[in-house]
Amino acid sequence: MIDRYQAVGRNGIDFAFEGDLDRVNDVVLDNLSATLSELLSNVERHANASVAVVRLTIDDDVTLSVSDDGSGYNDRGPHGFGIRNISQRAEYLGGQMHIKPGPDGVGTTVTWSVPHHGTRDLAIITNNA
Numbered sequence: 271m272i273d274r275y276q277a278v279g280r281n282g283i284d285f286a287f288e289g290d291l292d293r294v295n296d297v298v299l300d301n302l303s304a305t306l307s308e309l310l311s312n313v314e315r316h317a318n319a320s321v322a323v324v325r326l327t328i329d330d331d332v333t334l335s336v337s338d339d340g341s342g343y344n345d346r347g348p349h350g351f352g353i354r355n356i357s358q359r360a361e362y363l364g365g366q367m368h369i370k371p372g373p374d375g376v377g378t379t380v381t382w383s384v385p386h387h388g389t390r391d392l393a394i395i396t397n398n399a
Contacts, residue, residue, distance in 0.1 A: 282321040283310070289328025294386045301359045302332055305382050308352045309336040317341060319377060331365065332386050337372045337379040360384055 294302070306324070313322045317340025325335040353369070360367040365384030372379045 283324060284321065285324045287326045291328065293328055294332055298332060298363060298384060298386060301363060302334060305356050305359055306334060308356055309380055312352055313338045313340065317378065328386060331383045333381065333383040335379060335381045338377040339372065340377045342371060343369050343378040356382060
């Protein structure tokens, strides 16, 4: 997925991964993939960024962080379904999502963190995510 965004987008992507994907159940992986896709799409379409930094860590939780050096997140304006969907995916899996200014106050950082096994009825997530 990272390669696809680098090939078609104008953004450079720096990716780092730590942990064991085998610890993560399939429903969490599916939601992780959808979340990463949405976040990279947002960077490409909305951030006017030159680079995105993606960090994925798997320990007790699956933590995905996407930072960019773009124009920043406007929490006062109207928003589409993307950020809401990302937040709902985290909540359904017993986790959370946070948006804050990027490093040194430039751009945006979105952090999505969920237990690697999920905590809700996974059939509900599969049908609604």
